[in-house]
Amino acid sequence: MKGITHFVSGLAVATFFPKAVCMASRGGIVEGAESSFILVLGALYGIMPDTLDFKFGQFFSLPDYDIDCDPIHPDPQKMAESMGKAMEEAFEKDKLVKVQLYPMQLGSDLWRQYVIKFDGENNEVVIILNEIVSTSQVPFEGTAPKENRVGRYKLKSGKMLETHGRPSAVDIMSGPQFGFQKFGEHVLVEFLPWHRTWSHSYVLGFFLSLPVFAITYFFNLTNWYLYGLIAFLGFATHITEDLSGHMGGSLLWPFIKKRYNGFCLARASDPRLNFSVIYLSVTIILFNIDRFTVNVIPLPWYKYYFFFFVIPIILFLIFAEIFGVKTQIKEGLIGVDEILKQARVSNAAAIDELNSEEESIIE
Amino acid sequence: MTLFLTILVYTLGGTIVGSFISFLPSLHIYNVAGIALLIWGSMADILPEIAMIPFFTSLIVAFAFLNSIPMTLFSAADESASAIILPGTKNLLLGKGYETVIMSGIGSLVGVLFLVVGTPFFYKIMPYINNIVRPNLAWILLTVVAYMLMSEWPKGAGYGKTVWQKFSGAWANLFAGIASFLLAGLLGILIISKSIVTHQMAFQNIMPVFIGLFAIPSMIQNLLITYKIPKQFVPKETIDLDGKTLVLSSYQGCISGFISGYVPLITAGIGGIIAGAATALRGDKIFIIGGGVAKVIYYVGSFLFLFVITGLSPYGFAKGGLNIILKPYFSPQDNDYFLILSIIVLSGCVSFLMLMWLAKVAVKVLQKINFKLMYVVMLVLIVIFIYSLTGLNGIFVMIVSTCIGTIPVFYHCRRSNLMAVLLFPIILNMAGYGEKIADFLGLIKF
Numbered sequence A: 001m002k003g004i005t006h007f008v009s010g011l012a013v014a015t016f017f018p019k020a021v022c023m024a025s026r027g028g029i030v031e032g033a034e035s036s037f038i039l040v041l042g043a044l045y046g047i048m049p050d051t052l053d054f055k056f057g058q059f060f061s062l063p064d065y066d067i068d069c070d071p072i073h074p075d076p077q078k079m080a081e082s083m084g085k086a087m088e089e090a091f092e093k094d095k096l097v098k099v100q101l102y103p104m105q106l107g108s109d110l111w112r113q114y115v116i117k118f119d120g121e122n123n124e125v126v127i128i129l130n131e132i133v134s135t136s137q138v139p140f141e142g143t144a145p146k147e148n149r150v151g152r153y154k155l156k157s158g159k160m161l162e163t164h165g166r167p168s169a170v171d172i173m174s175g176p177q178f179g180f181q182k183f184g185e186h187v188l189v190e191f192l193p194w195h196r197t198w199s200h201s202y203v204l205g206f207f208l209s210l211p212v213f214a215i216t217y218f219f220n221l222t223n224w225y226l227y228g229l230i231a232f233l234g235f236a237t238h239i240t241e242d243l244s245g246h247m248g249g250s251l252l253w254p255f256i257k258k259r260y261n262g263f264c265l266a267r268a269s270d271p272r273l274n275f276s277v278i279y280l281s282v283t284i285i286l287f288n289i290d291r292f293t294v295n296v297i298p299l300p301w302y303k304y305y306f307f308f309f310v311i312p313i314i315l316f317l318i319f320a321e322i323f324g325v326k327t328q329i330k331e332g333l334i335g336v337d338e339i340l341k342q343a344r345v346s347n348a349a350a351i352d353e354l355n356s357e358e359e360s361i362i363e
Numbered sequence B: 001m002t003l004f005l006t007i008l009v010y011t012l013g014g015t016i017v018g019s020f021i022s023f024l025p026s027l028h029i030y031n032v033a034g035i036a037l038l039i040w041g042s043m044a045d046i047l048p049e050i051a052m053i054p055f056f057t058s059l060i061v062a063f064a065f066l067n068s069i070p071m072t073l074f075s076a077a078d079e080s081a082s083a084i085i086l087p088g089t090k091n092l093l094l095g096k097g098y099e100t101v102i103m104s105g106i107g108s109l110v111g112v113l114f115l116v117v118g119t120p121f122f123y124k125i126m127p128y129i130n131n132i133v134r135p136n137l138a139w140i141l142l143t144v145v146a147y148m149l150m151s152e153w154p155k156g157a158g159y160g161k162t163v164w165q166k167f168s169g170a171w172a173n174l175f176a177g178i179a180s181f182l183l184a185g186l187l188g189i190l191i192i193s194k195s196i197v198t199h200q201m202a203f204q205n206i207m208p209v210f211i212g213l214f215a216i217p218s219m220i221q222n223l224l225i226t227y228k229i230p231k232q233f234v235p236k237e238t239i240d241l242d243g244k245t246l247v248l249s250s251y252q253g254c255i256s257g258f259i260s261g262y263v264p265l266i267t268a269g270i271g272g273i274i275a276g277a278a279t280a281l282r283g284d285k286i287f288i289i290g291g292g293v294a295k296v297i298y299y300v301g302s303f304l305f306l307f308v309i310t311g312l313s314p315y316g317f318a319k320g321g322l323n324i325i326l327k328p329y330f331s332p333q334d335n336d337y338f339l340i341l342s343i344i345v346l347s348g349c350v351s352f353l354m355l356m357w358l359a360k361v362a363v364k365v366l367q368k369i370n371f372k373l374m375y376v377v378m379l380v381l382i383v384i385f386i387y388s389l390t391g392l393n394g395i396f397v398m399i400v401s402t403c404i405g406t407i408p409v410f411y412h413c414r415r416s417n418l419m420a421v422l423l424f425p426i427i428l429n430m431a432g433y434g435e436k437i438a439d440f441l442g443l444i445k446f
Helices: A003-014 A018-024 A038-060 A076-093 A202-218 A224-242 A271-292 A301-323 A336-342 A353-362 B003-023 B029-042 B049-066 B068-073 B087-093 B097-117 B119-124 B126-150 B163-193 B199-204 B207-223 B243-262 B268-279 B284-307 B321-329 B336-368 B371-411 B415-430 B434-440
Strands: A065-067 A097-101 A104-107 A110-119 A124-133 A150-154 A159-162 A168-170 A177-183 A186-191
Touching: A003 A038, A003 A224, A003 A271, A003 B126, A003 B268, A018 A038, A018 A224, A018 A271, A038 A202, A038 A224, A038 B126, A038 B163, A065 A076, A076 A097, A076 A110, A076 A124, A076 A150, A076 A177, A076 A186, A110 A159, A202 A224, A271 A301, A271 B126, A271 B268, A301 B243, B003 B029, B003 B049, B003 B068, B003 B336, B029 B049, B029 B207, B029 B321, B049 B068, B049 B097, B049 B284, B049 B321, B049 B336, B068 B087, B068 B097, B068 B284, B068 B336, B087 B097, B087 B284, B097 B119, B097 B243, B097 B284, B097 B336, B119 B126, B126 B163, B126 B268, B126 B415, B163 B207, B163 B371, B163 B415, B163 B434, B207 B371, B207 B415, B243 B268, B243 B284, B268 B284, B268 B415, B284 B321, B284 B336, B371 B415, B415 B434
Parallel strands: A065 A097, A159 A186
Antiparallel strands: A097 A177, A104 A110, A110 A124, A110 A168, A124 A150, A177 A186
């Protein structure tokens, strides 16, 4: 899910603690009110797993190979060969090989988009040069190269094992990293090998909440244990929410390092899901604050949630259906299926959940 | 003159005056409103008391509509200044500046419509929300600040062979964002705890700060432009905008406007970042039109909320500069809301017509004017203006603020981080830590 969704839902979870809600109120409103910032911890720890990945973790994942193509004279064949040889090296030497791709920037607001497809059927890496796009990822029609547009490399050793099966587009700001690893007779392709690993672990969440417990205890704050508990629950909420998608996380790192798959219930970047969770969180926050402090809402909980959550969300979903609020496919990717067909690459829906999640975080 | 005619004349007068003032780059309506109020006070014998609110309300409505002209047409980022160019500037460089201004104006009309249609919600639901939220503003504002800081992600590709090279390259803009936030916050504590402007001009205490943080860095940026603005296309009949885009933009803009129009100290820019993330819509038109919607709710709606008087909200729940400037001079009555709303609707429609006309004038001016000379003149005028109101102390504050304000411009981080100048000290004050911090810094003595 998007960063803001985790942030707000972490906050919503924190408001289930009556003492914390009272402590957060301005002095004099209710007993125990002390203008505490305790609830903010839930939000901060709610966004922390992705912060750790995208602001820190990715820089520690040094690539073995950089594929940084000349934007003026791009050579897709050479790019495909570099990727393919990295995969062969991973298979032959039985080690993790990481490849970093970079965007092709042509101007302050101009980027050459390209697409990478791991074609498991033909055991090929395919690179397709696409249109020039703006920083808003809007393509300029007719700017796709007329020739030398597709590069492909057939693996000489190992059978490609693609886990997400869909093309990835690289255009603005930064490019993805791929990890290749031997897996039996296969070369496993991992997208963003640094994402949702150690950072998305309940164990790490517990350890990161320990300093909060310690500091609040040391300063003898009222209900000191609540600060650490709320911090941990914010972190845990994020990891649990991420399980609704495809990728999951390394839930028990460092004890079990495996990255578990999610339940595949929804796409992480789906605006309908994200908005619904944010809206639900806001209604929960208001209701909880009210019931633990000022008590101005004259409705029982079921009526409140029916009138202020169920009905508005139904209306929102109708609105979303009518006006096409859904996961936005990069405009440059819409035509990729056709190009893939022309290039005799096995077809797949041109959406990449992981890629779109990275975008949703970066945006 | 009858009451009706008085209100009508001053509404139209405020709209026209506001339109021309908003046409000028780098002038903020709150600064103008402060000065206008001084002039109004000196002419209190001639001007009818009842005319004050219509005049100032329509002044702010006109600003919300027309400031997209200087923002779009008289502002352009340098080719090397930033990796990201705002959609308005980008369109200007593509010769579509006029269309951009009109799209923003259409968004502003939607903002007015939202204020009309939202009236039952403002009366029946908002007072409850207000009662729940107000005692919790300190941590809510801190939450917004925390989100602002934590949601700024590395913009670079992380080039480099070592961890440090990759990290420092990608983090440059994040460091700049945090630095500008902290410096602006510290400046805010200094200014609010110990004003260096004379008490006669205390109402303009924050003006040199805002001009330094926001206006002058933009002017410097514009003075560094190295290329010519192309001729702008003015469509004869209609602009390129479909209904679906308008609806989606309005959806995002209304959320952004509602957040910034209600929550104290949250600007339309910050509201836009939150709403943009929450709705996950992207596109230049959505940004431009949504911005137009949000501006009206932010500037005008925030003032309108002063008149939502109910049992749960006996003093309304207004925020914003106009509220602060005007509140000491009148007390809102029960039935004023619909009068103000009517003024807003009338002024909004007239402002849109003024926008269409003045945008065409601006396009013509753009071809003839020496862009850089205009900014030099504006810069000189602003310095004289600040000096005349606040003296050398004000100039000093303005220079310091300008130094801080140029950080986001040249290091490509969010300019909204500079709002820490108000957010930081006020959050501390709300939570009861303000005086302790000021004492620690030696700004006040107990």
